[in-house]
Amino acid sequence: THFGFSTVPLPDKQRRVDAVFHNVAARYDLMNDLMSAGLHRLWKDQLVAAVHPSKKRPFRHLDVAGGTGDVGFRVAKAGGPQTQVTLLDINPDMLAVGRARAEKNGLAGKLTFIEANAESLPFPDNEFDAYTIAFGIRNVPRIDLALSEAFRVLRRGGRFLCLEFSQVDVASLDKLYEAYSFRAIPAIGKLVTGDGEAYRYLVESIRRFPPAEDFRVMIEQAGFARASYTKLSGGVVAIHSGWKL
Ligand code: SAM
Numbered sequence: 001t002h003f004g005f006s007t008v009p010l011p012d013k014q015r016r017v018d019a020v021f022h023n024v025a026a027r028y029d030l031m032n033d034l035m036s037a038g039l040h041r042l043w044k045d046q047l048v049a050a051v052h053p054s055k056k057r058p059f060r061h062l063d064v065a066g067g068t069g070d071v072g073f074r075v076a077k078a079g080g081p082q083t084q085v086t087l088l089d090i091n092p093d094m095l096a097v098g099r100a101r102a103e104k105n106g107l108a109g110k111l112t113f114i115e116a117n118a119e120s121l122p123f124p125d126n127e128f129d130a131y132t133i134a135f136g137i138r139n140v141p142r143i144d145l146a147l148s149e150a151f152r153v154l155r156r157g158g159r160f161l162c163l164e165f166s167q168v169d170v171a172s173l174d175k176l177y178e179a180y181s182f183r184a185i186p187a188i189g190k191l192v193t194g195d196g197e198a199y200r201y202l203v204e205s206i207r208r209f210p211p212a213e214d215f216r217v218m219i220e221q222a223g224f225a226r227a228s229y230t231k232l233s234g235g236v237v238a239i240h241s242g243w244k245l
Contacts, residue, residue: 010141014117017139018091020198021067025093027193028068034188043237044070044134047163050239051130053079061085062128062153064118064146065136069098069111071163075132076110086128088114088121119145126155134163138209147222154244160224164215165206166231166238173234181206212238 024031032040048071053059059079063072066087076085089095095113102108116122118133118140131150140146150160168174181203189199210218212229219227224242231238 013141014090016201020195020201021091022093023195023198024189024193025068025091025097028094028097029070031189031192031199032070034192035185039233039236040070040135043163043232043239044074046232047071047132047134047161047239048074048078050161050241051075051078051132051159053083053130055080056082058082059084059130060128062121062123062131063087064121064131064133064150065089065139067091067094067098067136069101071132071134072098072111073102073105073107075130076107079110083110084112085110086112086114086123088116088118090115090117119149121149121153123153125152127153128158129155130159130161132161132163135165137162137164138205143218144222147219147224151223151244156244158244160219160240160242160244162219162240163237164240165209166212166229166235169231169235177236212240215240 021028051061053061053075059082061075061079061083063075063085066072066089069087072085072087076083087095087098092115095115099113102111114122118136119142131154137143137146154160168177185203186196186200190196209215212231216227216229219240219242223244225245227240227242229238229240
């Protein structure tokens with residue numbers, strides 16, 4: 001591609017992703033609000049509404065590519081006293097921001113932070129009641145590995161949920177969205193984080209992520225039953241779901 005990212009070998013892809021999030025970690029939350037005009041908050045609320053952790057029974061939740069904690073915090077708040085959230089990310093800088101936020105909002109006791117790769121999770125089989133990954137899976141070099149690891153660590157009856165950018169369904173809206181993402185997002189990114197290239201990379205990774213239906217099939221191939229998805233905001237994002245039955 002014109003951004004020069006598409007031909008990079010796998011280990012380089014992860015290295016590039018890590019550099020991006022190292023550079024933007026401190027400003028990541030602000031950027032999300034700016035770029036999505038606050039919409040990412042509603043999308044994450046919807047994702048966590050689908051998790052609905054038990055208020056009464058023990059509930060073990062895993063949030064992968066959890067970054068600065070947005071999804072993990074929501075699950076911890078939605079659950080009961082026996083809800084425990086493991087927030088996993090490959091990037092120590094993102095986790096450091098997440099830890100500091102958890103201390104501030106009094107949720108630290110409900111969360112465990114783990115630095116690890118979505119492609120090889122440091123947990124035994126059948127460990128978790130639910131697994132979420134928000135705006136993370138498109139950054140993982142080998143998506144099939146991440147999906148089979150998700151399947152492995154979920155218990156029978158556990159649910160996989162993924163929030164990710166998708167395809168805008170209306171052609172005229174798509175043109176607008178394309179202009180916004182290819183021009184405005186790197187420009188805002190450069191202003192706020194000083195790193196326009198990082199955000200150009202992120203936009204490019206959205207373009208190269210498989211269409212919702214193809215991704216649904218990948219989820220099925222990893223072993224999940226009743227794989228389905230719901231598009232939100234005209235298809236800007238989708239919530240994918242699958243069950244380990
Ligand atoms: N889930 C958070 C949210 O929605 O705000 C953060 C999303 S952020 C766009 C993507 C995250 O994926 C980054 O924190 C990055 O470090 C993480 N990531 C990238 N590759 C990963 C991998 N192979 N395993 C685990 N996390 C990874």
